[in-house]
Amino acid sequence: MSDESASTVPVHCLRAGMAGVGMIFDETYRPFFERARRGWYVQNCGVLRVELSGLASRTGRRAAAYIEAHGESETAPQNLAGPEGIRQLLSGDVDFVCVATPDQRHFEIAREVLAAGKHLLIEKPSVLLLAELDELQALAARHRVLAKVVYHKLLDPDHKKLRTLVAEGQLVHVNSGYCSLLEPKIISANQFSEWIAGRNPGTYVAVHYIKLIDFTFGGRLRRIACTGQRGIVAAADGDTWDSTELRLEYGYDDGREAAFDIHTSWVTPDNFPGYVEQEVQFRFDNGVWNGHSRKRGVECTIEDRTPHEVKITPNNHYNADVLEPWGERGQRGYGIEVLERFAHEVGTVEFGGPAAEREQRLARARELEYNDLSADRQTVAAVQAMEAILARHAAGQPGCMVEVNHAAGGLVLWRPGHGEPEVLYDQTV
Numbered sequence: 001m002s003d004e005s006a007s008t009v010p011v012h013c014l015r016a017g018m019a020g021v022g023m024i025f026d027e028t029y030r031p032f033f034e035r036a037r038r039g040w041y042v043q044n045c046g047v048l049r050v051e052l053s054g055l056a057s058r059t060g061r062r063a064a065a066y067i068e069a070h071g072e073s074e075t076a077p078q079n080l081a082g083p084e085g086i087r088q089l090l091s092g093d094v095d096f097v098c099v100a101t102p103d104q105r106h107f108e109i110a111r112e113v114l115a116a117g118k119h120l121l122i123e124k125p126s127v128l129l130l131a132e133l134d135e136l137q138a139l140a141a142r143h144r145v146l147a148k149v150v151y152h153k154l155l156d157p158d159h160k161k162l163r164t165l166v167a168e169g170q171l172v173h174v175n176s177g178y179c180s181l182l183e184p185k186i187i188s189a190n191q192f193s194e195w196i197a198g199r200n201p202g203t204y205v206a207v208h209y210i211k212l213i214d215f216t217f218g219g220r221l222r223r224i225a226c227t228g229q230r231g232i233v234a235a236a237d238g239d240t241w242d243s244t245e246l247r248l249e250y251g252y253d254d255g256r257e258a259a260f261d262i263h264t265s266w267v268t269p270d271n272f273p274g275y276v277e278q279e280v281q282f283r284f285d286n287g288v289w290n291g292h293s294r295k296r297g298v299e300c301t302i303e304d305r306t307p308h309e310v311k312i313t314p315n316n317h318y319n320a321d322v323l324e325p326w327g328e329r330g331q332r333g334y335g336i337e338v339l340e341r342f343a344h345e346v347g348t349v350e351f352g353g354p355a356a357e358r359e360q361r362l363a364r365a366r367e368l369e370y371n372d373l374s375a376d377r378q379t380v381a382a383v384q385a386m387e388a389i390l391a392r393h394a395a396g397q398p399g400c401m402v403e404v405n406h407a408a409g410g411l412v413l414w415r416p417g418h419g420e421p422e423v424l425y426d427q428t429v
């Protein structure tokens, strides 16, 4: 043991802003900010702390409750409600901003954040159109800041193990697979009822698996097809979807292909045992990987509390509010870890070495394909294609499909009975 009390470890503080203070803020950002205020050690950097300086949202209701619970008024974040909230947030002294507004409201806010020269973290799906992604990438490059997206399922220990086996060549060449993610009705009926018109559960949650497949198996996205069902959330002939079934086809360097089906719903009965039902199966030349988020762990019953207030099969890997063995209350899991990792990357860019080497540190952080917007192109392409196919379906033209990097354009949509494709995006994906 040595006495290092004479050594001084530098302490750095990042100031953060939050756009959108809804369900995901409560589940993951709130516990992240609470832990990050106390700081943690980051190699080459010292102790890194994060102060939440402002909360921008439409009504400010949840922000007010958070600020009240926070206690100390001198370090409490500002409650910036209403249409000017984002501008007020950006005119303050923030280093990064997290965007957790509804999916179709990410782009405008993300653009303002980057244009103000702040680092950006967006909830999945980053944006809904490749043209929007192009604009954000260009802004991030111009302002020399990070632009990243949260796909927390990439940090699920089961998905990390799957990717490890693929990377090591123990599981050889994926051939096909399916993924299913079913959300309870409460999500479409209460949680998102305000912004659900014209939306679908595929963009909201299939995107987790689009990214998992894209990141884990690599390959080039070639074709996208999609269908869905209506009639529970809204009218059976409208443009709001209860459930969707998406098909992605990928090509690999050896000339072989793989196909994946991703099924999603937000109308599963509220009393089913898990909060969300998540299942995957991937088939390889030499193996099969089966994963089921509910069946991997705990089953718990508490009279009068499960399954509504307390879940029968909680996903403690994602987010668990626990009493630590040493007596503290804590909240941990990959949903929080992914946010910590982003702050770690921003901290390393800003404080992880001499100012003259910031460019190199920024370039290294941008190479991280799990969260950089530059590596989100095929995922956004799949989302844009799915949304376009569902829009045509709702307009009376079911059965469209989209080809990627066709001679006519980066994303081209084919309609049954029409010889000419419609170009959705003309650059290379």
Ligand SMILES: NC(=O)c1ccc[n+]([C@@H]2O[C@H](COP(=O)([O-])OP(=O)(O)OC[C@H]3O[C@@H](n4cnc5c(N)ncnc54)[C@H](O)[C@@H]3O)[C@@H](O)[C@H]2O)c1
Pocket: 019, 020, 021, 022, 023, 024, 025, 056, 057, 058, 059, 060, 062, 085, 086, 099, 100, 101, 102, 103, 105, 123, 124, 125, 150, 152, 191, 192, 204
């Ligand atoms: N990582 C995950 O697994 C996960 C889970 C749930 C949601 N999400 C994503 O997080 C985002 C938010 O979802 P949620 O469940 O928290 O939604 P929510 O409806 O609970 O909350 C949305 C918040 O955004 C605010 N908002 C809406 N429009 C705004 C605007 N123009 N300016 C500022 N604030 C605005 C609302 O006031 C509210 O605070 C979505 O993109 C969703 O896909 C991710």
